[in-house]
Structures are given as structure tokens and as C-alpha cells.
Amino acid sequence: MTQSKSRREVLLGAAALAGAASLPRPVSAQPKGRIVVGTWGGDYARLLNKNIEAPLLIKDGWEVVQDQAGDPERRSKMLAEKRLPRGTSDVQGLSALNMYQMEDAGTVLPIDYGKLKNAGNLLPTMKYPYGVGHIYSGKVGIYNPKVITTAPVSYKDVFDPRHGNKLGIIDIQYQYTLVCAALAAGGKVNDIEPGKKLLLECKNAGMRIYPTNEAFAQGLKSEEFGVGVMWKARVVQWQNAGIPVTAVAPAEGALAYVSGFVIPKNSPNKDGAYAYLDAMLDKSAQEAFAVDMGYNPTVTNAVVAPDLNQRIGFTPDEVKKLVDLDYDHMNKNDVPFKEWWDKVLKS
């Protein structure tokens, strides 16, 4: 059985449809494309998503995919893909040394800072021609006051053979440890030999070598050793975890650690890559990373609470004294340094 509709009913229905159409609807951004981000896994990847990708990119219609792996694997992938017209990633997170290395190998795009609206706020030292600094920290002296009663004030105090087996170093941080020891022994970032001599003296006195940062933290916690060097940001994380450790900015100037992003030359989505770099420099993202990870912002407009800044940051004098690696020297000598480390120091 069918019922015919009166003209009034039809008009009422049409009005209801028009009214429903005019109701506010959830905003869905136009899809802008996919950004593939090469990054370390763990906390860093999680925080990239929490502080950059979800609030600043995905919301605007970008699809962000993380390619998580250690940096050696990702650098190998970049080298292997070098000849391909289209690579598989749009941005790659690397340390400043590795960014230089990849640039030297001809795999990364020069950064056009004109495409980054947040570039004006970027610290000049974080503006690499081939990459953008995301966060930074410094290699500070650390000690457990229960084990080491006299606080070290310099790398020289840390790398003192008199500490015997109360001095600990980390195997995977051979590059930075060599340079810290060189600075302690009166050498320079491109004059490592005095550092090698000093490390051998410390080794003969009983210095402990731990395989990873985590094993180092365990040793510190169990009081197997009591003095060493570490990134200030990591020290904050350990303090939060209840490990009794105090950080001191070394008198020689803390060795800077910068983590940033590069754009591979064959990035399939270069616009997306620039959008990612710009979002990474956003004030809110930079402030969130300082709170969540203990690293310092690389932009001048980020505001860090004074109490947090006291724990993670450096005084203006300490910032002036920050020491950067000689990337070219390290890059050229990385293999000989590692061979010396394995064959001589660890033998």
C-alpha cells in the first residue's frame, strides 16, 4: 500500500533536510599527503607523535608514518637508496654528527630556510645548511655523592686515574668519550691523542666500561662506580627515576649533543618534509619536549619554567662555553677511533 504525500509534507521534509545540512559538522581537513619519518623507537618516537605529529600535522590532514630503527640501520638505508629517484622516507632524525656524515655522503637536501615559517626563531647554531637542530643537551660530569665525596668540576676531575674502578664509561659513546677525555687532557676536539693516553691511564687504574646507557645507569644505581660523563637530559631522567646522581657543567665547556632532522634528496614528499620540520620548531612542540624529555629547545620563543630550566638547561656562560664536535675530523677518523677503542682500550 502506498501513501501519496501532500505538497505541504514534501515542503516540510525538504526544509528539514536543508536545516540538517546547515547544522555544524565535525571538521575534517583535506588530506594533504603522507610524511614518512625515520626515527629512533621508544620514548623519542612516542613523543614525536604526541608533541608534533598528532597536534600539529595529523590534525591538519597530513598522514604521518614512522619508520622506527636505530640510526645505523637508517643511515645504511639512506646510503643504499642514494641512487634511487624516489626514496622511502621524507625526513630522518639523526645526531648532528650523523647529519654531517649523511651530507658528506651526498644523500641529503640543502635546507631552504625560507620555507620554514619558524626558522626566524631557530638558534643560529642549530641552523645547519643540511639539517635542522631539534633538541640539544650537553655532556656533563656526573657523580654519585655517596661514592664520590669531592664533587668534580671539570672533565679533568672526572677522568682522573685516582678514581680507579669508581670511574665508568659507556662503550657505545666512544666518540664523545674520546673527545671529553681529550678536553680533560688539554687536547682539542680535533686533537684526540692526549685523550687516548689519559683513557689508557684510567683503564690501567681500573676504569669500568659499560655496554649501554642503561647498563651504565644500573652500575651507577648499584654504586659499582660513582663518576662519569653523560648527557644532562639523561641525568634528569635518571634523577626522576630515583638514581642518586648529580650533574656538573665541566669547566672546559660541555660537549654539545644536537639531535635534528635532515631531508633525503630523494624524499617522495618534500613539501611534507618541510611541514614536518616547521611543526618540529613550533613553540608548543619545543616546550613539550623540554618537559617530557629534558632536552633544551632549539628555538628562542620556547618558554621553559625556571625550575625545569635549572635542571635541564645551561647558564648563559655555560651556553657560551658549549663545545661542538669537529664533525669533519670525527667523520674522517671514525673508523680508526673505533678500532683503537676496540683493539687497545677494551683489550
Added chain:
Amino acid sequence: MAKQPMAATAPAQFHSDERPTSLLSATTLVGPATVFVAAGLLVPLAILFRYSFNSFEPRRMMVETFTLDNYVKFFADPYYTGVLWTTLRVAALCTVTCVIMGLPLAYVLARTQSRFKNVLIMLVVLPLFVGNAVRAAGWMTLFGSKGFLNVTLMQFGVITEPLQIMYTESAVVAGIIAVNLPYMVLTLQSVIEGINRNVEEAAFSLGAGPITMFRRVLLPLSLPGILAGTILTFILGMNAYATPVLLGGPKFKMMGPLVYGQFQLNNWPFGASVAFVLMAATLGLTATANILVQRRFRR
């Protein structure tokens, strides 16, 4: 409609005495696996072998050339040959220990009439349910200076200072044996199960003691299983990675971590040559052992 003979109406696939159709020929059946192995293993191996003759230059990473320098560097440097010897020693020690520990266990498993036999086999396989890294992490909690072993020994007054077990060769050997033992036991168990119990009883009835029976009957008959298990555990021992890294610590080096370390330094040519030295040593030793044991077995 005339009735057709049965053979004429039966579908073609029921003609069991016919030659296999082209779709089911041996070549077709073997083909996909062969292509998969060739593409997934042999091609990358061939590329890596070629890389091992290239040279390394820090700025350009890998320079196309043909040189034996990487192999010369390995064999001329006592550090690298030392790593190879350490690897051979650890793999051999683990293999011998696995045979000694695995044979009695496999014998019991093979001969037991218990209704819990399957449960016992599952217990042997249980360590393989977790990855090498997770298993090594377990060993770390056991071996650490404040680990279960040291704390227990100190509480009972056996020791006053914690023993240094972590970051030693002993820790690595213990860790690898734990990984490899199930492979040895399962291989031996399946072979011993195939040996007729009557031959053992015949030996006993002819006056042989348990040791003589083992030496003259069980051992020769289970030799194929021992050989297979030995090859399997030796290869796994030679190529161990997670256990040496996590339990051996920074000063202990085996070939697997050495290969990975070279690739971390972007020195692909030397990393490739170390990988092929490892592969050649493993293949050479297992092939030699195979030939020697088979000759002995034939006698």
C-alpha cells in the same frame, strides 16, 4: 541414454596411475621455494660477496674496485683472528656441552612410556618460546653483581664479594647452551626413537653392560642424529649475536657482533668480508665434520 563405462566417466584427478599433470610436476612443486631462496638469499649474498672486494673511504663510504685488502686486513690483524678463534672456541664448547647434556635427556624422552611425554617435550622446547634478547635479559638478572645467584651465595655465606659472572665468556657460553640445547635434544630424540629397542636388549642379553651397549650399539646408531644436532648447534653458536652482546659485554667479541659493528661504521666492504670469513669457517668446519663422521659411520 546409454550407460557409460565407469572409467570413462570418472574425473581425471582420480586416475592415480596416470603421469602427473604439468601443474603437479616436481619442477613446479620445487620451483616457488627455489625462486624464493634464490631471490631472498643467494642474490643478496652474491651482492655482499662483491662488496667484500670494494674499498672503504670515509667520505664516499664504499668505492667500487676489486681488492683483497679487506681479507688481508682480517687475517693480518691478530685482533680479528683472535675474534674468530674466540668464536670457534665458544661454538665448539657449546656444541660439545650440548651433546653431553642433550644425549641422556633425549634418550629418556625417546624411551619414556609416560603419558606426560608430550608435556616433557614441550618443557624442553619452552626456552625457544621467548626471543634470544629476552632470554639473555633473564640471564642478566641471574648473573648480575646484585643478581639472584650472587645474592643467594652471599646470603648463605658462600662468598663475601659478588662473583663477576656478567660480561665474561662463561656467561656467554651458559647463555648459548640454553638457546641451543633444545635443538640438540629434539634432533637426538627423533633419531633415538627410530632405533629399535630390541637391539639394545639383544646387547644386554649377550652380556654387554650399559656403557658397552651405549658405546657399541646406541652411539653408532644415533650418530646421524648427533651429527645433525652438532651441525645445527655449531652453526647457531658461530652466528650468535644477542647473547654475546648482552652477556659478554663490551670487552668480549664474537664474529656476529663484529660484522654488525662494521656495518654500524658504514664500512660495508670490511663488514662483508668478515661475514664471508665467518660463513666460510662455519661451512668448512661443518662439511669437514660431516665427511669425517660419515666415513667413520660407514666402517
